[in-house]
Amino acid sequence: MPFLDLLKLSLQTFRTHKMRSFLTALGIIIGVMTVIAIISLIQGMNQEVERQISSLGSNTIFVQKFAWGMGQIDFDEIGRRPDLTLADAEAIARLGSIAKVAPQRSRSVNRITYRGNKATGVEVTGATPSIAATANIKTEAGRFINSNDSLRKRAVCVIGGQVVDDLFPDDNPIGKRIDIEGKRFTIIGVLERKGSFMGQSQDNNIIIPLATFTKYFPLPRSRRGRVFRGISIQVMPRKGVPLDRAIDEIRELMRRRHGLGYDKPDDFGINTQDTLREMYQNLTRVAVIVMIAVAGISLLVGGIGIMNIMLVAVAERTREIGLRKALGATSRTVLWQFLLESVLLSVVGGLIGVGLGIGIAAIAGALIHMDAAAPFWVVLLGFGFAAGVGIFFGIYPASRAAKLNPIEALRYE
Amino acid sequence: MREASSYPLIRTDQLTKCYRAGRAEVHALRGVTLTIERGEYVALMGPSGSGKSTLMHLIGCLDSPTSGTCEINGQDIARLNDVELARLRNREIGFVFQTFNLLPRLSALANVQLPMIYAGTRPRERTRRARELLTLVGLEDRMTHKSNELSGGEMQRVAVARALANQPALLLADEPTGNLDTRTGQEMMALFDHLAEQGNTIIVVTHDAGVAGHARRIIRLRDGMVEAE
Incomplete structure (x- = not known):
């Protein structure tokens, strides 16, 4: 069966279940949006901070009473210096x-x-x-x-x-x-x-x-x-x-x-641009890890949402699947139809998420007077993740659809 | 398989089918041997539980036998894999169901095209053929109606048009008038008679003697065996 026809088949479902499709994709939309917005903001901040740090002069040394760093500062000790x-x-x-x-x-x-x-x-x-x-x-x-x-x-x-x-x-x-x-x-x-x-x-x-x-x-x-x-x-x-x-x-x-x-x-402390850069990187490393965790969780939740709705769709359309098999659909064709549906859901969700994420980063950046920068690799990453989630969480419902016995499926009420 | 025409269209030999219903073993078919040639118009009759549905599923390649053989065009369906069975259902068999089984949100035209999509027919050719078939079943002015906007009789006509889409060797109808009123049912049978006159092989599964009366050959099943011809 030609791919184009499969695609049309899957798109038909979205047209008939607009609201449901949107709600299903929402998890992915939010996940991808979060990733894109946060990475864009962090990237923008990185660039800004880097510009600042560089403006200190790359080989200026700062001799001070204390070394720059994170954590507790012992003022008593430093005060005695x-x-x-x-x-x-x-x-x-x-x-x-x-x-x-x-x-x-x-x-x-x-x-x-x-x-x-x-x-x-x-x-x-x-x-x-x-x-x-x-x-x-x-x-x-x-x-x-x-x-x-x-x-x-x-x-x-x-x-x-x-x-x-x-x-x-x-x-x-x-x-x-x-x-x-x-x-x-x-x-x-x-x-x-x-x-x-x-x-x-x-x-x-x-x-x-x-x-x-x-x-x-x-x-x-x-x-x-x-x-x-x-x-x-x-x-x-x-x-x-x-x-x-x-x-x-x-x-x-x-x-x-x-x-x-x-x-x-x-x-005494001897500080350089690199000390500052290190401090900044230590600080943002935590932010990046937290962000990856948040995005990971929301993509997971989004993926489970997709799996759930696809399982419902498979159950609901059992008769349709039986009929399609009776009319000549192979198990593989049925598998592809449902897999394509979940991938389309998540990819379209990913697209919307990328757009919203860039928009949110731009607005937030404008509010805190900072240029947000969404590098192309982030867009690809968000997109790829969305597609991956669609495949991963779509494969089980799709294979359930594919394995349905046509007679039982046709009798299903 | 092109010399397959030297074989009868359908030949079953000591066909049995049993399946488990809970703890009990149900022997739906207990050795059915019959041959149906091309161009025949057959009614498969019997009370419920006689095994006629099971036989229809086997002939329609929707199920596999427990023992014995069921050959379509000389091909033993027990030896075919999923893809080959799907291909056989797609090209050689046209199903007409009691409950029509149209996809409700699609137009009559789109429903008729469905088997041709799975056959890989080009879109232009699909549309042309679907129009031709809908005209044949008398629905030339209903083509773009969604199937849930059609009456029962119209839906069953769409289903017949769909069954004929890939010019199958066999039209397999399961209680095609079961959900229609008497008059519409008669019209439906008239359509089948017309298709039989054109040389189509038709098997109608029914428990209605009136419907079976249209066929030129009646096979009666009882308790999973051929009772009478």
């Missing part, structure tokens, strides 16, 4: 493998004003000019801070695009004086915009000379405060120096400076 100092930064700068060193401090400030306008939640960083190289910072207008600003502890600042929007909606900010927690700063430049990350603007920041920062915002007394508000050092190795070697040299230097015995652990 020695603070990083400008002298540490200078010592690192003297290492042969190091090109740039940028010590910095930062804090979040909620009161920045210019005339009637206000900016809140602004990250204020005290830095040296070399941070432009280590953190890949560019100015859009005016100039960046220079060594003279640091030396003279000038009250000057370079402001991010969000701050410009908040304080100078229709004014040129260069040369204007703004108020940062009661202190007056003159704007000397505007930073190039970096856009937003997960809906959060990355241009809500201000950079001032580190010496000025230390003068106006002394180190807090509490240990916890010192962990986050103390000096951290950004380091860029010389061109051609492997990252690992630079890290080893810095570690050795810092251990010596802190007088650590060989059996003592580090009392």
